[in-house]
Every structure is written in structure tokens, then in C-alpha cells.
Amino acid sequence: MSGPNTDYDPVEVSTLQPEQVEAAREAALAAIAAAGDLDELKSARLEHAGDRSPLALANREIGALPPQARKEAGQRVGQARGAVGQALARRQAELEAEHEERMLADETVDVTLPTDRQPTGARHPITTGSELIADIFVAMGWEVAEGPVVEAEWLNFDALNLGPDHPARTMQDTFWTDPGDDHLVLRTHTSPVQARTMLDREPPIYVVCPGRVFRTDEYDATHSPVFHQVEGLAVDEGITMAHLKGTLDHFATAMFGEGITTRFRPSYFPFTEPSAEVDLVCFVCRGATTVDGQTCRTCKGEGWIEWGGCGVVNPRVLRACGVDTDRYTGFAFGMGIDRTLMFRQGITDMRDLFEGDVRFTTTFGNEL
Template sequence: MSETPPAPADDSAPSALDGPAITAAVDAALAAIAAAATTAELKTVRIEHTGDASVISTANRGIKDLPKESKAEAGKILGQAKGRVFQAITARQEELAAAEEEAALGSETVDVTLPVARRPRGARHPLTTLADRISDFFVGMGWEIAEGPEVEAEWFNFDALNADPDHPSRSLQDTLYVAPEGSGMLLRTQTSPVQIRAMIERGAPLYIACPGTVYRADEMDATHSPVFHQVEGLAIDRGLTMAHLVGTLDAFAQHFFGPQVVTRLRPNHFPFTEPSAEMDFRCFRCEARLGLDHAPDPDCRVCGGTGWIEMGGCGMVHPNVLRAAGVDPEEHQGFAFGLGIERILMLLSGVPDMHDIVEGDVRFSQHYGTEI
């Protein structure tokens, strides 16, 4: 029911308080940015020096492990470092784009006497197509599709989902609140409020999937966006167990990634489910796809050399959540899960950079053609 958490920081990475190491990383990034000769090369540089595996991003993830009194200093060091790199990327992008446009205008000629297609072929955005395919999958199982408002009350987004008043997800670093201050309104951080509304309005039994747009106070990078899409599932009935949850997610993984997919559950913690887990499936790009007795490729960019790909969070709905929505946990049980649609698209189609999905270049959508 929430976005998959980031991978743990690499122990070999420099601390966020290691000023010389961070400065060296910034200098290396600035040199690579200046050396980029095309916008395509600059995109590669951006992924290398600001992506999840970069020194700066890894150090940034390590802030949470620092002593409380050191976090502000570390945040200042990393904030200044990221600011210098992103400013350099933006400036270089403008220079290269202008130079490439000027070169294209000077080298290309147009024969105005040739016939043209007055109605160019269009294509739906692959995110929209994938969301429809996901909805069709759940409808085919007999579930219903539920929707809700994107500007949501804090009670639906946090309190009803058993989140403590001081839970980190409520902070301004993660959540975008709607003015005026103290209004209790926010841009929903997950589609879970739709589940609460559905239980209140319709009671149990209930089987729904909730696709939609969600918002987080995240920086745009190769794998994250402040605006993205989730699909969450909720099943409430008598006698439901973790076995039903596993069967549902297994069917989903096999439908989209093939019948050979192997899945597993890893224990985790979410305030709205108990027990909670992360579901992974065996990497389908490297040697790991051949089975558990085959070692993964340590250089595989899809699974990071682990042999497993995170699918999403899941678990049995916490009794407190059922009570908040007016459902008696002594009579009905339920399971829930949350999946990122952008992540599924990136895995299915090998999209390396979130920027490709959101930049609005029509050629990206046309690559997928038209689906009906």
C-alpha cells in the first residue's frame, strides 16, 4: 500500500559528512558534464552522477543513520553538492540543445513540394495503456475498479491507515500539504485513501483495485518523480489469509512477466498491514531467470546483482484500519498491496530513466504504437 522503499546505502560509500569525498564527487560530476558533447551523452552523465548508485545519492541515503546532531550539517553539505550538479546539468542541457538545434537547422533541408501526412499517427502514452491493462487484469478476476479524490483529507491519508501522529511520512519532506497551514488537506501520497472510502461506503465483502496518480515531495531523478502512479489492491472477506495474497500477486506477476516467474516474500513493516511483507520476483534478464540454483549476473542493471526485483509492499490489513473504516476485524479479514505503475513499465520495457516517461516527447509514446 506504499511505494517500495529505497535500497540500503552501500557501506563503502562516503559519509554525508565526508566533505572532501563529496567535493571530489561534485568535481567529477562537473567535469563529466562539461565534457558531454551531446544531449544523449549528458543524459548518461546525469544517470551516472545523480542516479541511485551515484556517490551523492548514496551519501544522501546515509543521512538517516547519522547522529541527530549531525544530520543538519550533512543535509547542508549534500544540498549544496546536489545544487551545484543540477545547476550545471541544466545549464549544459540548454547549451547542447541550442547547439544541436542550430546544427540541425543548418544541415536539414525540406522539400516543400512533397506530400505530407496531415494527420500524423498518434499513440496513447504507455503509462495509460499499462494502467488499463492492469485494470483489465483485476476486472477479469471479478474485482472492481475504485477511484477517489487526489486532494485528500489527512485523516483518510494517514490517521485511518494507522499512521502515528509523528510518523515520518507526515513531514513536509515527504508530503505536499494544501494551503492554508493547518487545513488538514494534502495531495494524496498513495491511493490507499480510496480503500478507506470504499470500505466506509460499501462495507464488506469488498474486492477493489485502485489505480491513480499520487504525489510525494521527491526530487526528479532517474528512478523517482514527485508525481507518479500506483495501483493498490484490497480484498476484504471472511477467511482471507496470506495465501490468498500470495496467489493474487503470483497471478499478477505471471500475467505481466511470464509463467516462469518465481516470487518470494520478505518480512517488512507498514503501519497499515500486519503482518507486512515486500514481494520480490526472480530477475528475468540475467542468469537468475533460469532458477534458484543459478547465480545472478553481478553486473545486471535490472536486479543489481541480487537476482531479485522488488515488486511492492503487501500484507494483511491491520485490525485498526478495518475498525477505522467501520469493518469488524473479528468477522472479516483482508489483504492489501501497492505497486508502482512506472516501475512496472520500466521493468517490462527496459526504460532506464524516469525522465523519458515524463518529458512529453511524442516519440517515446510512438515507439509503443497504438493499443486498442
């Protein structure tokens, strides 16, 4: 049996020729150096160091060479693949370091900045509306007076000329506390605050009394058993209906804008004489009764909107509270804060004011 032919010198496979291996090496190193991020480096690795890369294919061809040619070809291909592997490792480390630096810069959190992780809240429009009304009168030199919601029967009724047989005393209008012998009620208006003020101090008196009141009304879009009123009282020498008209015109202008005035219609209230219903010029049609040729929906073509009640304080009320009626006269008025806000803000359902839906409240923000 003959031995191997050691004198045979075959022609090398083309991929194993020195110039081909060097060209593949240089192309790989250039692609690695040009990679701008980790994704580009991954593409370069697959193309120049993967299983189908030129150097990997050349390495497979080494086995086809005779023994005397394998050593040199193996060294040449191995050195090229080693250089490519080292270049990949270096570039990988560089790009990872750059990536971490960018992440630290992009994701830096300034812990001194205010956070908005908690949603911004809002004040209830009844609260801000009451404060707005109070500010209007404080700017006129008036004071804000407050009183308890559980009130004595005498202050809620008798002091205000509401006699024992007045229908407002019945269970149809008033919430009475138990036991009945205590003669306590949930106040039906803020007028008891006015009575308390006249009992506690000497005229001149100019006070505005916003607050919560209670009546046994049905709960619907325009009525509630719990609602809010603002009442005003002025007691001084020479007070007339003209002072009342001027005050309410200023109040209306401050709440609804320039050009909004009031008118009086004769009425009856036990605690004022003479008494009047207060109407407001429609703030939508401005008294024209129509809007764009159509009947105004807000005032229903009347040109006026009912707002509240007012009048000159009945002398009986003044005397019951210890005021000298020979020297002093006064006027009083009362409006619903809820109704005023419904007019001013376009609220169509009073229940929205009381049901506690934050989506309704947040539309008003912190100021009206």
C-alpha cells in the same frame, strides 16, 4: 548594256532536285509519326524542321537559282515544308491529349480513402499500463476504484494507522495545501481510495486502485515528485497471506510472462500486520543470477527484483473504516506503475515517462 540571258538553263543544286526534296519530306513525316511522346516529337522537329534540317537547307539554296528556276523549286520545297509543319501540328495535338489523359489517370486522387497527412498518434504508456493492470484484476472478478488526488488528512493518514507523529506527515514527504487548517494533502498513496471503499460499502470487497500520487522526492532517473501507484484491497471472510501470495503471483505472471513468481521478505507498514516487501523473480535471468556467463545487470546478480509492499490489513485500519474484524480479514498490496513499466519495457530513465516527448510515446503505439 546587255540584258539578262534568259536562255541559260543551269543545272539545279542537288538538294533542290525533286527526288531529294521528296525523300526529305517522307523522312520527316515518318519521324513525326513515329514519335511516341512530346520529347521524341521535339527531337523530330529539330531534325526535320529546324534550321539545319534538309528542307531548311534546300530552301536556302533557292536564292542561288536563276529567276526562271526559282518558282518551281520554291513551290516544291514550300509544299514539302508545309506538309511537315501540318504533320507536326497534328502530332503535337495528339501527344498533348494523350499526355493529359495519362496525367489524369496517374494523378487521380480517391477522396474516399483514409488520409495519412496527419501522423498517427499514440497513447501514453502510463495510461495503457494502468488499463492493462486494471484489466488483469477485472478478469479476476475485482473492481476498479478511484478517488480524488487532493485528499483529507484523516483518510490519507489517520484511517491507515499513520499516527500524528508519523514522519510521513512532515513536509519532507507530503505536499500540504494552504491554509493548513483545511487538513488537505496531495495524496501520498492510493490507500485513501481503499479507506473510502470500506467506508462506503460492506464486505466482501475486492478493489484495485490505480492512480497518481505525490511525494516531495527529488526528480531524477529513478524518482519523481509525481508518480503512479496501483494498490489492491481484498476484504472477506477467511482471507490469509496465502491468498495474497497467489494473487501477486498471478499478477506477476500476467505482467512479465510465464514462470515469474514472487517472494515475501518481512517488513513493516503501519496499515498492514504482518507486512512484507514483495520481490519479483528477475524476468531477464529468470532467477539464475547470470546471463551468458555474466552477472545479470537487471537484478545485479541477486535473481530477484524489489517490486512493492504488501501484508494483511491491520485490524485497526479495518475498525477505523467500520469493518467487523471478528468476521472479516483482508490483504493489501501496492506497486509503482512507473517502476513496473520500466521493468517490463526496459525503460532506463523515469523522466522519459513525464517529459512529454512524442518520439518516446509513439514507440509504444496504442497498446502495451
